[in-house]
Amino acid sequence: MPAFREKTLNRISILCRIAFVVLIAIAAFAALAFLIGVILFVCGAFGYDFFIAIGSWNPTEPGFSQCELVTEGATFALFGGLAVTSYVIAAKMFYSIAKTKRPFDRARARELKGVAWVNAACAILPALLAAAVSTIGFGTVYVPEDFSIDYDTLINAFILLAFAYIFDYGCILQEQDDELL
Numbered sequence: 001m002p003a004f005r006e007k008t009l010n011r012i013s014i015l016c017r018i019a020f021v022v023l024i025a026i027a028a029f030a031a032l033a034f035l036i037g038v039i040l041f042v043c044g045a046f047g048y049d050f051f052i053a054i055g056s057w058n059p060t061e062p063g064f065s066q067c068e069l070v071t072e073g074a075t076f077a078l079f080g081g082l083a084v085t086s087y088v089i090a091a092k093m094f095y096s097i098a099k100t101k102r103p104f105d106r107a108r109a110r111e112l113k114g115v116a117w118v119n120a121a122c123a124i125l126p127a128l129l130a131a132a133v134s135t136i137g138f139g140t141v142y143v144p145e146d147f148s149i150d151y152d153t154l155i156n157a158f159i160l161l162a163f164a165y166i167f168d169y170g171c172i173l174q175e176q177d178d179e180l181l
Contacts, residue, residue, distance in 0.1 A: 009101045016098035020091050027087035030080050037077030044069030067138040075130040075147045079122060086118040104174035109167045116160035123153035 043051060048066045051057045057064045093111035097103045126147040134142035 012103060013098045013101050016094040019094040020098060023087045023091035023094065027084050027091065030083035030087055032080075034077055034080030034084060037073050037075070037080050039073070040069055041073030041077055044073050067134055067140065067142055068144075070137060071130050071134045071142050072144050072147075074133045075126045075144060078129050079126045079147065082118055082122040082125065086115050086122065089114045089118065102174075104167070104170045106168070106171050109164055109171055112164035112167055113161060116157050116164055119157035119160060120154055123150040123157060 044066055048057070048069065052059060057069075059065050089111050093108055093115070096105075096111075097108060102108075127143050127149045130143045130147055131141050134140055
């Protein structure tokens, strides 16, 4: 039985290392999305007239009005920032599991809860920010099609949260098992 346990822990460790590398790569792409959002926001808010004057943007084309650029830039930046946060927390969790070979640890349960709450925020906050920015800045409510409230992500966040609490309970059982030995 101890050989099977070690074999399983080694497999978990390998899978967690792979997940860590994949999540760091995805976080880098999300960071790029964050930067693109910031650039769109800044160009739309502060350089819109300049880009129209030199002919780079045509305000009659869909997606190039000042309201759309500023709102989508702010929304994309928020979404990218939240995505980076979620991926980094998850990567840290997988790295810690791979390093310690102890998946049932209170810190891992907290990290999983963090991923769940950031994903819930990622499902709701971009739509609210888009509505707020467009209303305050331009007097009209504009929410980009891709950034309305994402109910699938919200449901998945709550499923992750449920698993985080199950994981937390597993930590309690692990502690009791360790105390018995």
